[in-house]
Amino acid sequence: MLRKIRVTLAVISITLVTLLFLDFSGxxxxxxxxxxxxxxxxxxxxMNVGVVVALVALTLLFGRVYCSVICPLGIMQDVFxxxxxxxxxxxxxxxxxxxxxxxxxxxxxxxxxxxxxxxxVVLLAPYSAYGRIAQSLLAPLWAWGNNLLALLAExxxxxxxxxxxxxxxxxxxxxxxxxxxxxLGWLSWRNGRTYCNTICPVGxxxxxIARFSLLRPVIDTSRCxxxxxxxxxxxxxxxxxxxxxxxYTRCVAxxxxxxxxxxxxxxxGLRRTRKAAGASAATDTSRRTxxxxxxxxxxxxALHAQDKTVDGGLAVIVDKRKPERRTxxxxxxxxxxxxxxxxxxxxxxxxxxxxxxxxxxxxxxGRLMQPESSYERGYCRPECTRCxxxxxxxxxxxLTREEKTSVQIGHAVWVSANCVVLTDDVDCGNxxxxxxxxxxxxxxxxxADSASRKIPVVNxxxxxxxxxxxxxxxxxxxxxxxxxxxxxxxxx
Numbered sequence: 001m002l003r004k005i006r007v008t009l010a011v012i013s014i015t016l017v018t019l020l021f022l023d024f025s026g027x028x029x030x031x032x033x034x035x036x037x038x039x040x041x042x043x044x045x046x047m048n049v050g051v052v053v054a055l056v057a058l059t060l061l062f063g064r065v066y067c068s069v070i071c072p073l074g075i076m077q078d079v080f081x082x083x084x085x086x087x088x089x090x091x092x093x094x095x096x097x098x099x100x101x102x103x104x105x106x107x108x109x110x111x112x113x114x115x116x117x118x119x120x121v122v123l124l125a126p127y128s129a130y131g132r133i134a135q136s137l138l139a140p141l142w143a144w145g146n147n148l149l150a151l152l153a154e155x156x157x158x159x160x161x162x163x164x165x166x167x168x169x170x171x172x173x174x175x176x177x178x179x180x181x182x183x184l185g186w187l188s189w190r191n192g193r194t195y196c197n198t199i200c201p202v203g204x205x206x207x208x209i210a211r212f213s214l215l216r217p218v219i220d221t222s223r224c225x226x227x228x229x230x231x232x233x234x235x236x237x238x239x240x241x242x243x244x245x246x247x248y249t250r251c252v253a254x255x256x257x258x259x260x261x262x263x264x265x266x267x268x269g270l271r272r273t274r275k276a277a278g279a280s281a282a283t284d285t286s287r288r289t290x291x292x293x294x295x296x297x298x299x300x301x302a303l304h305a306q307d308k309t310v311d312g313g314l315a316v317i318v319d320k321r322k323p324e325r326r327t328x329x330x331x332x333x334x335x336x337x338x339x340x341x342x343x344x345x346x347x348x349x350x351x352x353x354x355x356x357x358x359x360x361x362x363x364x365x366g367r368l369m370q371p372e373s374s375y376e377r378g379y380c381r382p383e384c385t386r387c388x389x390x391x392x393x394x395x396x397x398x399l400t401r402e403e404k405t406s407v408q409i410g411h412a413v414w415v416s417a418n419c420v421v422l423t424d425d426v427d428c429g430n431x432x433x434x435x436x437x438x439x440x441x442x443x444x445x446x447x448a449d450s451a452s453r454k455i456p457v458v459n460x461x462x463x464x465x466x467x468x469x470x471x472x473x474x475x476x477x478x479x480x481x482x483x484x485x486x487x488x489x490x491x492x
Contacts, residue, residue: 002268003255006068014075020390021134021352022142024164029353029390036349036392038070039127040202045113045343046394059206063213063253067196067203073126074196074203074252076133077188081235084189090232092192094240097247102197102204109201119368122346126200127392129180131347132369136177139352140166165377169351170361173369192235197250207249214271217257219244223265230257230266320376321477329373329465329485331359332380332407333388333396336488337367344370344395350387356380358467359387370395373409375467375483380409382436382466405437408492410465410485412440412458419480421445421453431456431469431481439463440481456481461492 016035019028037043043051055066067074085091105124112120122128143166150161168174187194196203210216219230221244231241234257238250258266327337331350334340346369351359357377361369371387373380382405388396399407412431421428422445432440439462442454456469458481465483473479 003259006065006253006255009069010075010078013070014072017072017130018134018138020349021131022139024143024146024352024355026353026355026386029386033390036127036347036390039392040066040071040206041125042127042345042347042392042394045345046392048394055206056209059209060212061214063210063216063248063251064203064206065253066206067193067252068254071126071202072130072134073184073200074193076130077184077193077195078235078254080185080188081192090229092232092234092237094231094234094242095237097250098198105199106201106204116342118341118344118346118370119365122344122369123176124199124201125345125347126196126202128345128347129184131349131352132173132177133181135348135352136168136174137181140168165357167357167377169348169359170363170369172363173346173348173361176369188235192237193250193252196252197236197238204249210251211248212271213248215268216248216271217246217251217253217255218267218269219246220265220267223263225263225265227262229260229262233257233260318476320479322374322376323470323478323482325482325484327410327485327487328362328364328367329410329467329483331371331373331387331396332404332409332489333385333391333399334409334489335397336486338487340370340395341367342395343393345393346370347392349390349392350396353386353390355386356384373467373483373485375471375479377471379467379471380465382464405464406491408464408486408490410483411460411463412465412469412481413484414456414458414481415478416455416480418475418478419455420475421455423475425453427453428474429454429456430472430474434468434472435463436466436468437462437464440469464492 013035016028016032020032020036023029037046037048038051038055040052040055043055055070059066068078069075108120109124112118112124143164146161147163147166150163153159153161184195197207219239224241224244226241226244228241231239235254236250236252238247239245239257240247253268255268258268330337330340346361348361348369348371350371351361356379358373358375358380359371360374362372383401385399385401385404388398388404391397416422419428420426429442432442439459440456441459443457444450444452445455446452465485467483469481470479470483473481
């Protein structure tokens, strides 16, 4: 029964978390956005004391149930392990702890957080690793399925579904997601919870806390005949059936051992019941960990959605190209590049949730896979605060619509060499017409001739960097006006 409860909760948990990365309507976030905020590392980086204390208390009470019920990456590994078990039962074995490796990885993670070396944090964070897999690999398939239903609904004169763009935000993010899925899938299919008990820093921290848990699997030596079934069925490799001991720093409270034991020798009970009659207590003298995971080369893919049309029709409609910005543009609520880099785990939840197609993962090594704004497909609408609502790590702080309209994340820069007014000798004014902040005015090219064609002038003091001008500029492939980011956001 305990195992069935654990499996049921795990299925519900990973389903809800996955929906957060797949849902393009925002419905899932309104109901289940809290699932992202109760993940351990994002809550720690966001200084969400209540969540961290609750997770520590949960571990002290029940053991590492977080790893088997709440963490989506851990649950994903259980799925692969279950598939491997279908091929061969009782294929695991007890393994000595890799304590040094485990502590070294944890120390590296702590140092990386303190020094702001976010690349290491991004690659080791378990929740973020799963987020990249869901957003890069599952979200396009989900969107394709939706578009198929939309096509069928359209033929039936129904508007129950609507088509959405299918595109991959970044090749590097896709490659990392593929490598992560392949490596973790192979490791868990063969050896169960290898990553969780060797590399994962969250697993290491919670494992040491779980040593003092009130409830835990306990072996009754008066009933145990040392058959080894529990050990051969333990995907955490933490049960030494010969010594009747369990390494509680690696045990993820999956309850598989209880379900396997044919003699009722294993029960989930209070810590004080560890000793059986006439036998010494099952000691927990080591902190287990297993085999290291390796990174390999990944494959990249490219998907192109249908081209967007632009207002005006003054140039050939071809794909826009991203301008070279001296300073990247990061979302409102991030306060600036430094704050974003210090908190973001690159889980891609904000990228998946952005309804305007503005956010995408950075390819810059210094901010690898962290979100940045680019306006080829849309612009950051002043009334939208979705990214600040979904961020679980405090990298993008919550802000109201009124606050967002006064946050300056960058300013527009006009490039005369690209402007169709000068290159094609036509009237335009798209940038000024669509600027929500009223920061662009059209002035005559010839100041002495008020009837001459007009070109834009940017009032940097009023510009908020939303990118409407860049997105709606008809010039191709580069816009005649683009947004230059600010290192530190300002309130205007």
